Amino acid sequence: MNLHGLAFPDDLLYAPEHNLWLREEADGCLTLGLTAYGCALYGQIFAFTPKRDGQRIEQNRSFGVVEFAKAASSARSPLSGILHSSNAEVVRRPALINQDCYGSGWLVRLIADDLALLKTQLLTGAAARQAFxxxxxxxGFDPQAEGVQVLGD
Known part of the structure; x- marks a missing residue:
C-alpha cells in the first residue's frame, strides 16, 4: 500500500500511534522498525541507541532513542516483552533506517508477552492505511514540505 508517496507493505503489522511496523519471525520474535511515515517526519536519522539486549520493555515505554536533525525521540514499544536483539548495523550506520526502513533498517527484535493479544491490537491493510x-x-503532514523525506516502494 502507498499513501502520499510513502510505502506501507501489506505483509506487515502496524502500530500507527508509534509510527512502527512489526513482523513476526519464524523464531517467534517480532521485528520492529520505523515506518516510512516516521522516517518522513524525522528526516535524516543520525543515531539509534537501543536499550540493552535482554532488558524488559513495558508497553508504551522506550526501547531506544532515535536522534535526528535538531532533536531526539524515544522509540516507544507497542508491546510488553523482552528485547531479544537490536540491529547492530543500524547502530553503526543509522542512515540505513532512512534508506531501507522495512528491510535492513529494522530497529529491534522483541519477544512479546502475549502475541495473540498484540495481534488483535495491531493493524494491517486497509485499516492501517486509514489510521495512517x-x-x-x-x-498536518505535507509530503511536499521542505525537509520531508518521502521513501517510496
Whole structure:
C-alpha cells in the first residue's frame, strides 16, 4: 500500500500511534522498525541507541532513542516483552533506517508477552492505511514540505 508517496507493505503489522511496523519471525520474535511515515517526519536519522539486549520493555515505554536533525525521540514499544536483539548495523550506520526502513533498517527484535493479544491490537491493510491517513491529517503532514523525506516502494 502507498499513501502520499510513502510505502506501507501489506505483509506487515502496524502500530500507527508509534509510527512502527512489526513482523513476526519464524523464531517467534517480532521485528520492529520505523515506518516510512516516521522516517518522513524525522528526516535524516543520525543515531539509534537501543536499550540493552535482554532488558524488559513495558508497553508504551522506550526501547531506544532515535536522534535526528535538531532533536531526539524515544522509540516507544507497542508491546510488553523482552528485547531479544537490536540491529547492530543500524547502530553503526543509522542512515540505513532512512534508506531501507522495512528491510535492513529494522530497529529491534522483541519477544512479546502475549502475541495473540498484540495481534488483535495491531493493524494491517486497509485499516492501517486509514489510521495512517487520519494521523497524517491530524499531524498536518505535507509530503511536499521542505525537509520531508518521502521513501517510496
Amino acid at each position: 491517513a487520519e494521523r497524517m491529517t491530524r499531524d
